[in-house]
Amino acid sequence: MPLDPNATTVVSAMRNLPDFAHGLVRDVRVRWALGEIGRPYRTELYEGMQPRPDEYRQWQPFGQIPAFRDERVELFESGAILLYLGQDDERLLPRDERARWRATAWLIAALNSVEPMLMQIVMLDIFYAGKDWAKAARPDVTGLAEQRLKAVSDALGDSEWIAGGFTIADIMLVTVLRNLRHTQIVAAFPNLAAYQARGEARPAFRQALADQAAELGPPIKMGED
């Protein structure tokens, strides 16, 4: 079991969070990667509904979750943490140089060419749901996201994973796609939907999600006190 209170690898995570965010907080990416290689870690929990303490910003300048540290480095940004974990373990990132850099390109693409467009939909549907302009913006914003997903779908074709064997690029891309779980947008690309399901079926992902959920505690319903 990767979760171990005596581990020297530490990941920041949250407790007490609104239901819409359960299963999406990005420490799940790091837990998943650690699970794939059976590396023990412990968590430091922060209150989801409160600003992070000032000291936390020494570790994570934006106050976001997750941050990471071990005996060697102190890190933030899930993309950087996955690259760090991948560098020494070919179960996460292949040793062959061409394959390694192809996976790295896809990890960065997930973070910069896909996730921002999907997160705009999440912003409109959840964070700005009460704003008049959010409804009017949705067709344009959705159109751009669909263009990006079509490119990913075309590149994936009928491959099992996005860059050869399973890599950190898949951990990133699958968790990015999960942001649209409140919509049918990914379902319109059957090979992407199957790819996401394939990722979510991996034992290390399921364990990561369960461990995250156990620490988060029961979902908080928004609009109640």
Next chain:
Amino acid sequence: MPLDPNATTVVSAMRNLPDFAHGLVRDVRVRWALGEIGRPYRTELYEGMQPRPDEYRQWQPFGQIPAFRDERVELFESGAILLYLGQDDERLLPRDERARWRATAWLIAALNSVEPMLMQIVMLDIFYAGKDWAKAARPDVTGLAEQRLKAVSDALGDSEWIAGGFTIADIMLVTVLRNLRHTQIVAAFPNLAAYQARGEARPAFRQALADQAAELGPPIKMGED
């Protein structure tokens, strides 16, 4: 001079582009990094106002600029290309492990925690400028961008560069900040504005920008034929 028609390092770039995009196309990041280490490269130019050819998507799945290849790898995403160039050259990425990963974290932060929020402003002001909802959305979208810039400003403090010495994280962050050049938003954070100017004053950046401009040709005015 890094630009060399016989170089084996190849970067994709554009010609013929609307004026609002001049100086912002992301091949400037790769040209800048190559210039810092004096590594020769040649470009392959694509028409800015037309869809990329289908073959190009074999190289760059989203049809975006830039893509990169050399004798060893074929790559896309400016973030991945900078990481690749940095791995073997301490003028771009330090050898010390802690420093190296700190710079990597900041490169990823620029791509995933800063650029998406700034690009939303660019989308509203330029791509969606004719939409009624764009004006209504701007205060919310700007507020989020300013929060992120404040975090970067606080982390930078009075340091010269964002992660110790000059690294690829600075190439990324400076070019990300440039996306807001049509606004006064960065100017509200004097240390960030000075940091951006410091980056833009580096000879390798100035050369990269000049080389990009020469290949782009005269800016195309939008709204004319």
